[in-house]
Amino acid sequence: MLNSAFLRPAAALVLLVAPACSFDLNDRPNAGGVATDEPTAASLQDVRWELRELGGQPAPRTERRPFLVLRNNRPRVEGRASCNQFSGPYTVADRGRLRLGPLVTTRSTCPDLAAEGAFLQALNQAQRYHISNNTLTLYAADTLGTPLARLQAVAQ
Template sequence: MINKFALLLLIAMGLASCKSSQSSKNKNNMVQLEQNTTTTWQLIELNGEEIKAGDQKPVRFTLDVNNRVYGFTGCNNFNGNFSLDKNYALSFSPLATTRMACPDAKINEQQVLDVFNQSKFYTLEGDWLFLKNSQDNLLAKFKKIEQQEQIVEKYWKLKELNGKKIEMQPNQDKEIYFMLKTDENRLTAYGGCNTIGGSFELKTGQRIDFSKLMSTMRMCEEDISKIETEFFKVFDTADNYSITGDRLTLNVGRRAPLAVFEAVYF
């Protein structure tokens, strides 16, 4: 009887050892998120159900090189911080969100926020990211978005123009900025006095083309008018861009940046 019990114990231990060894082997082969890159992820599946946003802006979030997270819930924008380690742990700080009411939203915003509140671990398989809770249960599935799409739907505040730092003037209504809207590929910008509108096209190799540019014709103070004229020329001249986290430059060829911008989140 003792021999039989000992044999069963040895078999159980052997199976556990094999399982542990196999689990360790699989874990070692898993791909990890990189902390020195900025990556955007789009929601594909939430609580086991496929997400179809239709004609609405998709739910996305971005992990940047400064351990900041920001994104869109289907109704509001959000931002915060995240923590990542080599044991496939991924958690988020309490997120700050805008407070828009969206009665026509097709996705339950609270369920999206719950994913980030409950996230503890992740699995990365190619371009697919799986967020899991503390019990290792799947919360949501995301797909990696190409880098060129990270430039759109953001508020870009002007920081430098032709190598000179830009500060908001006392007689300005608001700061100089621009946005690229995905609906109809629209450009909207403010130069300190006038607004400008137009179209844009993103191309491979981080190339960009602005066209159909038109601006309002308000009379401006001389100091603002000079900066505004130079700012609007950027959109006439720029043919490529570079983006690292919250920093964007618009360039022409391989010369020094025409303008440097910083992303602002509300």
């Protein structure tokens, strides 16, 4: 009988502790209960990623901010390279590995095709990625060198 007297409280304690151990800080409501449109813990897919930095430099100022969205329901990337739209396939082989393209673009006449070309080139060279808070960083072969691009998650 000593065993059952010990096991019941221990079982109750396990039932109470298990949910507490799985509590995710990203799932809690924001402080003050104020609604916000900004994503807090971005996943890779179905997020609008806007360009903030290109080749270690602030993103060039363009009429429209370049962005991309990796669709979850199909392996397709879509976006805008400032003036022209682009799309193409993508693959995520395992965590941290990402390949975009080949990308196809529209052919509008644009005032600054150099900045647009640099962004598209960075996307085509991307092989690795890292997400920290709301920032997606794209790298070529390894994550030690200068990032190809940094993008920030924004509300769509």
